[in-house]
Amino acid sequence: MELRRLTKDGVLTAVALAIFTVELQLPELAPVPGVKPGLANIVTLVTAFTLGPWDALAVLIARIVLGGLIAGNPAAILYSLCGGLAAYLVTVLMRRLVTEKQIWVASVFAAIGHNAGQIAAALAVTGTPSLLYYLPVLAVSGVITGAFTGFAGQFAVRRLGKALRK
Amino acid sequence: MRRGPRRAFPALSLALSLLLTALSGCSAAPAQTATIFAMDTVMELTAYGERRCVDEAVSAVYEAEDRFSVTDPDSDVARLNASGGGAVSGDTQALLERALELCALTDGALDITVYPLVRAWGFTTGQYRVPGGGELAGLLEKTGYDRVRLEDGTVSLPEGSLLDLGAVAKGWTADCIAGIWREAGVKSGLINLGGNVMTVGAKPDGSDWTVGIRDPFSQELMGAVRVRDAAVVTSGGYQRYFEEDGVRYCHIIDPKTGRPADSGLASVTVTGAEGVLCDGLSTAVYVLGLEGAKALWRENGGFELVLVTEERKVYITEGLEGVFTPEGSYQSTEIKVIRRG
Amino acid sequence: MAKTRTWVILIVVILLLSGAASVFLYAPRSPAGGVARIYVDGELVRSVDLSALSGEERFTVETEGGVNVILAEAGRIRVESADCPDQVCVRRGWLSSSPAPIVCLPHRLVIRLDGGGAAVDTEVG
Numbered sequence: 001m002e003l004r005r006l007t008k009d010g011v012l013t014a015v016a017l018a019i020f021t022v023e024l025q026l027p028e029l030a031p032v033p034g035v036k037p038g039l040a041n042i043v044t045l046v047t048a049f050t051l052g053p054w055d056a057l058a059v060l061i062a063r064i065v066l067g068g069l070i071a072g073n074p075a076a077i078l079y080s081l082c083g084g085l086a087a088y089l090v091t092v093l094m095r096r097l098v099t100e101k102q103i104w105v106a107s108v109f110a111a112i113g114h115n116a117g118q119i120a121a122a123l124a125v126t127g128t129p130s131l132l133y134y135l136p137v138l139a140v141s142g143v144i145t146g147a148f149t150g151f152a153g154q155f156a157v158r159r160l161g162k163a164l165r166k
Numbered sequence: 167m168r169r170g171p172r173r174a175f176p177a178l179s180l181a182l183s184l185l186l187t188a189l190s191g192c193s194a195a196p197a198q199t200a201t202i203f204a205m206d207t208v209m210e211l212t213a214y215g216e217r218r219c220v221d222e223a224v225s226a227v228y229e230a231e232d233r234f235s236v237t238d239p240d241s242d243v244a245r246l247n248a249s250g251g252g253a254v255s256g257d258t259q260a261l262l263e264r265a266l267e268l269c270a271l272t273d274g275a276l277d278i279t280v281y282p283l284v285r286a287w288g289f290t291t292g293q294y295r296v297p298g299g300g301e302l303a304g305l306l307e308k309t310g311y312d313r314v315r316l317e318d319g320t321v322s323l324p325e326g327s328l329l330d331l332g333a334v335a336k337g338w339t340a341d342c343i344a345g346i347w348r349e350a351g352v353k354s355g356l357i358n359l360g361g362n363v364m365t366v367g368a369k370p371d372g373s374d375w376t377v378g379i380r381d382p383f384s385q386e387l388m389g390a391v392r393v394r395d396a397a398v399v400t401s402g403g404y405q406r407y408f409e410e411d412g413v414r415y416c417h418i419i420d421p422k423t424g425r426p427a428d429s430g431l432a433s434v435t436v437t438g439a440e441g442v443l444c445d446g447l448s449t450a451v452y453v454l455g456l457e458g459a460k461a462l463w464r465e466n467g468g469f470e471l472v473l474v475t476e477e478r479k480v481y482i483t484e485g486l487e488g489v490f491t492p493e494g495s496y497q498s499t500e501i502k503v504i505r506r507g
Numbered sequence: 508m509a510k511t512r513t514w515v516i517l518i519v520v521i522l523l524l525s526g527a528a529s530v531f532l533y534a535p536r537s538p539a540g541g542v543a544r545i546y547v548d549g550e551l552v553r554s555v556d557l558s559a560l561s562g563e564e565r566f567t568v569e570t571e572g573g574v575n576v577i578l579a580e581a582g583r584i585r586v587e588s589a590d591c592p593d594q595v596c597v598r599r600g601w602l603s604s605s606p607a608p609i610v611c612l613p614h615r616l617v618i619r620l621d622g623g624g625a626a627v628d629t630e631v632g
Contacts (some may be wrong), residue, residue: 200549203612208608209614290525358631361632376627377630377631378605379630385601398631399630405632
């Protein structure tokens with residue numbers, strides 16, 4: 001059973017990395033750093049809602065660390081981690097509050113959490129309080145991108161949930 | 167099937183160890199900064215890394231000043247000027263070689279022997295004056311980078327010729343510092359040697375550095391370029407000039423005429439990976455003017471240009487499309503793109 | 508489990524609130540903030556919180572090279588007069604949002620603005 005689980009986590013990590021790598025190639029949407037679709041979050045969402053929080057955490061961290069190395073930008077790992085972990089915590093919390101048809105709602109709040117986490121990291125590193133100005137903009141972008149990735153994740157859970165939970 | 171924390175232990179420990187690995191890198195390194203006065207300007211160094219990185223950079227600046235200063239009688243350059251040549255080594259030899267290549271590349275629009283002319287106009291002392299035609303003709307006889315000989319580490323200057331590496335020394339120094347930092351593992355650093363900018367890596371958050379370009383006609387910005395691992399250098403007559411009888415004389419001397427450059431360009435910004443190239447070419451392109459700049463850019467690689475003409479027209483080379491953004495009043499200006507074809 | 512409609516209403520409220528806040532924050536700021544720090548020979552000699560100023564504040568900084576008279580107002584600062592030979596610091600005018608400091612080379616004086624919401628990291632020219 002451990003092997004089955006390891007395999008599933010590995011496959012999900014690979015999928016997340018593939019999505020992440022594709023997303024790297026997309027042009028930036030807005031001149032504000034941090035405004036991006038966060039498509040790889042779909043995998044975190046699917047993992048959390050099918051396999052549970054621990055698998056989701058493992059997949060998330062493996063994706064961020066390996067993704068940072070692939071992107072050739074280990075410095076960005078810290079930001080991704082803070083954002084990713086914040087989104088993860090929100091997802092785990094929301095998991096108890098939403099139905100399978102409301103996964104997208106969890107995703108919206110997770111995306112807002114992701115952006116808040118990234119700003120917190122940037123605040124800690126640069127000590128620039130004016131970064132807080134970005135928070136409302138990133139909340140708006142979080143709602144939009146979170147809803148998008150959320151519906152994608154919800155669809156994936158509906159289609160793949162059974163297979164993944166086996 | 168419930169999966170309790172106990173089962174999750176392997177996954178969690180893997181996650182934690184990866185987390186620690188990520189945090190132990192210098193991703194969260196604090197900014198180390200230094201402000202120093204050297205080479206007749208103020209310099210600012212910022213490195214996200216260890217303190218010694220900045221300290222070594224400061225030493226490198228002072229070392230470069232000791233070697234390349236034209237006014238310090240103990241410098242390598244002053245020594246060559248005093249004795250009409252001599253042996254050179256190390257950085258001085260390397261920079262001289264590179265500078266002479268750039269002089270040749272620009273067909274003398276950059277010339278490291280214009281010092282006697284710069285001095286005649288008073289730009290070295292602040293005692294500005296307009297030299298007479300006869301005086302300029304006499305001084306032009308003594309200039310010409312092509313008469314400088316550099317063979318096997320020995321320089322020989324013709325009688326009356328004086329070297330001045332001021333147009334390339336800061337760019338070279340920026341390259342040196344960037345090299346030191348990269349070797350020390352600095353992933354993010356910003357070097358501003360009095361308007362001669364070099365960026366190392368990207369910003370700590372992983373995004374590009376944004377380097378503003380001053381408007382030659384005001385104190386505002388005319389635009390900005392977003393770069394990483396690149397130098398950005400601007401030259402313009404507005405930086406230093408004097409006026410006499412209503413005529414403005416700028417500090418960049420055209421080596422062909424011996425008079426301040428008057429090419430129709432108000433400012434030239436060069437960006438590329440090599441600081442010394444950008445530094446030298448910014449001066450040369452200012453002298454060459456718009457058409458000369460287009461030709462030079464089409465024939466050579468390794469740099470991109472932002473040109474502002476005296477009529478406030480803006481030209482960029484095609485590599486800067488999407489990299490350059492206009493600011494302030496220039497947002498309503500048409501940006502013309504210079505293409506290879 | 509809450510009804511989907513409840514979630515949608517909550518999300519729309521968040522969207523409206525943060526949207527309004529974004530518009531407000533990105534609208535042209537009138538009294539820009541930031542702390543002006545004045546250095547002589549690399550040593551911090553004085554800082555002025557420009558966002559806390561309501562009127563004018565004028566003071567002199569004496570250096571080995573000479574004297575600079577500095578004028579600070581809400582959101583901006585300049586060298587009003589100086590006895591340096593080149594007057595570059597005076598001609599530079601107001602500093603309000605630029606990362607490029609005001610520099611008086613002969614006096615080794617630098618005025619830098621921190622946290623002024625600058626759009627660029629550094630400047631050339």
